[in-house]
Amino acid sequence: MTTAIRVKGFSHFFGSAQTLKGIDLDVLKNEILGVIGPAGSGKSTFLGALNRMNDLIRKSRTEGVIEIEGKNIYDPDVNVAELRRKLGMVFATPVPLPRSIFENVVFGTRLSGSRDRARLAEIVEDCLQRTSLWEEVKDRLDTSALKLSGGQQQRLCIARVLALRPDFILLDEPCSGLDPISTAKIEDSLRLLKRDYTIILVTNNTKQAARVADRTAFFLSGELIEVGPTDKIFTAPDDRRTDDYLRGRFG
Amino acid sequence: MRLNPKVEQGLVKAALQVMTAVTVFILIFIIVFILRKGIPVLDLSFLTRNPVDMGRGGGIFSTIIGTLVLTFVAVLIAAPFGVGTAIFLTEYTWENRVTRIIRFGADCLAGIPSIIFGLFGFILFVMKLGFGWSVLSGGLTLAFMILPTIIRTSEEAIKSVPATYRQVSFSLGSTRWQMVTRVVLPAALPGIVTGIILSIGRSIGETAAVIFTAGSALHLPTSIFSSSRTMAVHFYILAREGISMSNAYGTAAILVISVLIINLLTYYLMEKFIRKYS
Amino acid sequence: MNKLERDERLVRLALLAVSFSAVSVLTVITAFIFTEGVPIMFKYGFKSFLAGMNWYPSEKSFGLLPMIAGSLMVTLGALVIGVPLGLSCAVFLTEFSSKRLRRTIKPAIELLAGIPSVVYGFMGVVLLVPFIRRTFGGPGFSVLAGSIILGIMILPTIISITIDSLLAVPPAYREGSIALGATRWQTTKMVLFPAARSGIVASIILGIGRAVGETMAVIMVAGNAVAVPGSLLSPVRTLTSNIALEMGYASGEHRQALFATGVILFVIIMVLNTIANMTSSRKKV
Secondary structure: OOEEEEEEEEEEEEOOEEEEEEEEEEEEOOOEEEEEOOOOOOHHHHHHHHOOHHHHOOOEEEEEEEEEOOEEOOOOOOOHHHHHHHEEEEOOOOOOOOOEHHHHHHHHHHHOOOOOHHHHHHHHHHHHHHOOOHHHHOOOOOOEHHHOOHHHHHHHHHHHHHOOOOOEEEEEOOOOOOOHHHHHHHHHHHHHHOOOOEEEEEOOOHHHHHHHOOEEEEEEOOEEEEEEEHHHHHHOOOOHHHHHHHOOOOO | OOOOHHHHHHHHHHHHHHHHHHHHHHHHHHHHHHHHHHHHHOOHHHHHOOEEHHHOEEOOHHHHHHHHHHHHHHHHHHHHHHHHHHHHHHHOOOOOHHHHHHHHHHHHHHHOOHHHHHHHHHHHHHHHOOOOOOHHHHHHHHHHHHHHHHHHHHHHHHHOOOHHHHHHHHHOOOOHHHHHHHHHHHHHHHHHHHHHHHHHHHHHHOOHHHHOOOOOOOOOOOOOOOOOOOHHHHHHHHHHOOOOHHHHHHHHHHHHHHHHHHHHHHHHHHHHHHHHOO | OOHHHHHHHHHHHHHHHHHHHHHHHHHHHHHHHHHHHHHHHHHHOHHHHHHOOOEEHHHOEEOOHHHHHHHHHHHHHHHHHHHHHHHHHHHHHHHOOOHHHHHHHHHHHHHHHHOOHHHHHHHHHHHHHHHHHHHHOOOOOOHHHHHHHHHHHHHHHHHHHHHHHHHHOOHHHHHHHHHOOOOHHHHHHHHHHHHHHHHHHHHHHHHHHHHHHOOHHHHHHOEOOOOOOOOOOOOEOOHHHHHHHHHOOOOHHHHHHHHHHHHHHHHHHHHHHHHHHHHHHOOOO
16 A cells, blocks of 8 residues: 655644644555544644644644655645645534535535536535435535534535545544434445545544544554554554553543 | 612612603604604605705705715725725734724724814815815715724624634635635625614714715716715705705604614614524 | 745735725824814914913904813713713613513614714704793703703713623622622612723713714704803803804814814814723723
8 A cells, every 4th residue: 555645753833832742654545544542632633734724723833744745745835725625624513604505515616716517516416425415415405504414414514525526535523423323324435435535534432443444543642652453453552552542541 | 868778679670760761762752753744744756856946845856866875985985995904803813913003093983073074074085185075075084984883893793703614614725815705704794784784874864074075065966076965964954044844854754764774674684693693 | 935825915915905994094084183273273372272262263263162161061961961861771771671671672772873963953953942942041052952962862872881881790790699688779789880880981981972072963952152151051062063163164274273173172082082992991800
C-alpha cells in the first residue's frame, strides 16, 4: 500500500499551549485510519491540521511537515481552499446549511463555479447514492435540508463532501449524536467509500474503530502513542498506555 | 411613617399601574386623534394630485414622491457602507484598537441631533459642493444619519448566524468572501433588512435635516439635483404657516400610518428571524 | 503569499476602507461645524457669546444666554415629566406585570419612538397650547408646553433602556431577596435599582441628549421669544430652535453665529454621550 499522507515531526500550538507534540505518522492510500484517544488528546486538532482548518483559529502555530503527494501542505504558496476540497471534512454535529437538500450537496461544487444544472443533478444523485440517502430523499430534493433527521443530515454532510471529488475524507466523531441504525448505515457507507477514498476517522467510541478501521492510531495528551493494524492494537498493543485506555482504565 | 411592606407594595403597584396606563394612553391618544382627523381627508385625489396654491388645495402626491426618492437615495448610499462596516467588524478582524475607533465613530454619529446634520449638509452639500437644495444633498445627509443604525443592526444580524455555518463553508473550500456572500449574508438578511426598514422609518419622519438640504420645492423632482419637499416638511410648513389644517391632518395621518406599517413590518421580520434560529 | 491570500487581503482592505466611513463622516462634520462656528466666537469674545443676554443679529449682538437658559429649562422640565413616568412604566412592566403584557406594551412604546417629532409638535399646538392658555393664562406657547412634549418624546428612550437594564440583573438577585422574605417592591427598591443603576442613569442621560437635540417639536410649541423665561408660562427659545428658525435667511456673520450655536450644542451632546458611555460600561455586578 502506498503512503498518501506523511506527517513528519509535526507539532501544533494554540498560543503558548502545545496541542500536538512531534507527530510522526503515515496514512496509507485507500485505508480507513481510526484515531482514538481520550478527550483533549489532540485527535480533532490532528484532523484540523490536515486540512488546515486550524489556521482559522487565532494564535494557531505549527512546526514540522505534512506531505501530501510529496508536497508540504504548509508551504506558503499552497492554496488552502483547494487543499480543503481535497480533504473533505465531516463534523461531529451535522450542520446542514439552511437550503434545500440539492443545494446543500452542490454547495462546495458551486464554489468553484460549476453551474450546469444537468451536471450538478448527476453529482447529487451519485453522492446521495454513495451515502445510501438517495432512495430516502430523491423525491424531495428541493425541500429544506433542515427537515431531515439527525442521521439523514449527517449522511447529507458526507454527500456534500463527496461532491467535491476529494481524495480524502476526514470525519470527526461523526456518529456521536446518532442512533445505532444511522451509525450502522454510515459505517457501511465508509466501508464502501474506502475503495475510492482514503478515510481518517476520529472517534471516541473504540468499538467503532474496531469495527471499521484498517489501522488505528492512539493519541494521548497530544502525542501519538502507537499506530498499527486494528487487530493488533486491540489485542496486543505495544504500549502499556494503549492497553490501559482500551481496557477502560482511564479516558 | 413606617408602612407595612405589603401595604407599601400595594400602593406602589397601584401608582405604577396608573403611570403605565397614562403612558399607554398618551400613545393611543396621539394615534387615534391624528387618524380620526386625518383619515377623512385621505382620498384617492389627495394621494395622487400635487399640492395646489401652496398646499391649500390639491393633494400631496409630489411630497410622497419626494419622500420616496429621498429615502431611496439615502438607503442606496448608506446600506453598502453600513453593511460593509458590519461585515468587516464581524468577519475580517478581531476586537482591537481599530475596531474600537470604528465603533466610537458610529456611536458618536448616532448621537448627533438632526439640526446639526442639517447645518452640516447645508454647508457642505448645498453650498460648498454646489449641489444646491436637492435630492442629492438631502439623500446624502440622511444617509449619514441612518448609517449608525444600519451598522448596529447589521452587525447584530451577522453575529447571530451560527459559527458552525462558517466552519462548514470553509471546510468545503470557500474563500472568506464566498462564505460571507453565500452563507452569512443570506442568513442574516432578515435582520439586515429590518435595520434598513427602521432607517427608512426614521428618514420618513425627519424634518430638520431635510428642510435645509433638500429644500421645500413643491414640484415633482426631475433629477437628483432637483429640490424636493418631503411629507414631513410639507406637514411642518402647512401646520406652522396655518395654510390648511385639514390637509395638515391628512399628511399627518399618512405619516403616522407609515410609521405603524414600518413598526409592524420590523416586528414581524424580527419574530421570523428569531424563530428561524431557535 | 499566493493568489488566494492576495485576493483575501484585498477584500479585507476594501472593507477596512468602507468601515472608516462612519468615522470619516464624524470627523468631517466636526471639522465643518467647528471651522464655521469657532472663529466668530473668538471675534466677539467667548464670554459675551455664552453669557450675553442680547441676540440681535442685525446689530451684531450675539448673546446666547437666553437660548442656553431656554434649553436648560425645557430639558429639566422634560426630565421632571419623563423620568418618573418612564421609570414607573419600566419598573411596572418588568417587575409587576405578566410577560405577555410586557410583550404587548413594549413594542407599543417603541412605536411612540417612531412618531415624527413634527407630529408631536403639531399635537402640542393643536391641543396642549390652547389648554395651557385657557387653564393657566399666558400665550400658551411656553416652557411648560415644551417640557410636556419633550417629556413625552423621551419616554421611549428611558423606558426601553431601563427595561433592558432591569432585565439584565441576574435572576439570582431577585430570587435571593424574595427568599429572604422581601416583597417585590422591597426587592426592586433595595436590590434591583442599585444593581441596574448604571443602565438607568445611562437611559436618563440619553434622554437628556434627545431632549437637548430636539428641534421641530420645540419650535412649534415653545414660543421662540428671545428672552430668558421668567416663569413656566413664558415663551422660550432653545439653542436648536435658534438655529432652525434663522438659518433660512441668515448670512455672513449671522450665519456664522448660528454655526457657533451649533458648536455649543455639539459639545454638550458629545459630553453627554461620553458620560452615558462611561456609566454604562462601568457596569457593576
